[in-house]
Amino acid sequence: MSRFTLSCALTAVSVLTLSSFTPSYAEGNNGGWFVPKTQQAPSSPPPSHHHSARPAVPPPVEDEGQEDASSEAQDASSQTPPILPLPPVPTVQAVGKEAAPPPAIIGMISVQEVMQLxxxxxxxxxxxxxxxxRLARAVxxxxxxxxxxxxxxxxxxxTLTSDQLQIRVRHLQERRANDQRVFGNQARIIQEAYQVAFHQIERVLEQRNGIIARVATAHGMNLVLHAEQAVLHVDGQDITEEVANRLNQVLPHVFIPDDGVDPETLAKSGRMPxxxxxxxMMRQEVAPQSNNGAGKSQGAESVLRQHH
Structure with missing residues (x-):
């Protein structure tokens, strides 16, 4: 077998990697992924001093008067705005006086700290x-x-014939493709299990009748901001610790799909929403509240704006 055929076959196998699943481990451990720095080309040797250097040709000298005039013309054109059409717009009528919103009673919360607690x-x-x-170790x-x-x-x-080498190379390629499919599916299952678990905490905290809204209402707050947005606040406005304590009482544990169970398959089983x-479901929860509050002022209802 020629060296060219052997080199091409082995190169075809080498280009396949598992970096799509374990980029962090590949970067952190450098197991087989080391890339040497590009060597800089050696600088050219200094010119020989045995020959006399040619005299440098001086650049052409521009007329100072022409240069000043051209620069002033450019400045004037850039500072003077163009004259454009001004189509008429409709006149805005006065808006009738309406009820003023209630005074803002502000609260602060750090959702990141709540998650830590x-x-x-x-x-x-x-x-x-x-x-x-475990998945990273398996990879x-x-x-x-x-x-x-x-x-x-x-x-x-x-020592192999051309056909034998091609078969072995194809087996390695098929093994790598199967690894990518299997490990990629396992990584997706773990990621979706994380989304299922995290969304339970998110819903209990941030839904309309969630813990944040309940605690804010108990303190008479009608505006809750993320603590990271505030430069200064006074004692009594931060409800982070109280929300975390109530979260641990209401939701001490979350449902996590069993190891290896595909969340998408679990969703299709009909065992849970x-x-x-x-x-x-959210529309069904909001509809009764809208009917009960018909004809009443909605100004005092607190609104939680999610921060992403």
Missing amino acids: STAAQEMQQVLGARRD QKEEAAWRGEQQKLQVQAR TTADEER
């Missing part, structure tokens, strides 16, 4: 973090085994 969030990070670590183990097979093929390549039902 939440036992449910800690459980979520612990359980799903362990699954991510690294398979990566090492695959590279071992690749190196073994490089050693045996000179899905995200597709969430908007419909």
Whole structure:
């Protein structure tokens, strides 16, 4: 077999990687992913002094008067705005006087700190973090085994026929493609399990009758801002700790799909509501409140604006 055929076959195997699943591990551990820095080309040697240098040609000298005139013309054209058409616009009529909104009673909350104090969030990070670590170790183990097979093929390549080498190369390629499919699916399952768990905490905190709204109403607050937006506030306005305590009472744990269970398959089983039902459920919750509050002023109702 020619060296060219062997080189092309092994190069075709080498270009496939598992970097789509474990970029952080590839970057952190540099296991087989080291890329040397590009060497700089050596600087050209200094010119020899044995020959006399040619005299430099001086640049042409422009007329100072012409240069000043051209610069003044450019400045004048850039400072003078163009004259454009001014079509008429309708006149805005006066708006009748309406009821003023209630005075703002402001509260502050740090959602990030609430998540740090939440036992449910800690459980979520612990359980799903362990699954991510196991997946990363499995990927690294398979990566090492695959590279071992690749190196073994490089050693045996000179003793193989062209057909035998192509079969071995194809097997390595199929193994890598299968690894990408299997590990990619496992990574998706873990990510979607995290979304399922986190969304439970998010809903309990931020829905219309959630913990933040309940605590704010108890303190007479009608405007709750994220603490990161405030430069200064007084004691009694920060409800972070109280919200975290009530969150731990209401939701000490979250539902996390079992290890290896596909959340999308679980959603299709009909065992529980899905995200597709969430908007419909929210409309059903808001409709009775709108009917009960017909004819009454809605100014005192607090509004929580989510911060993303």
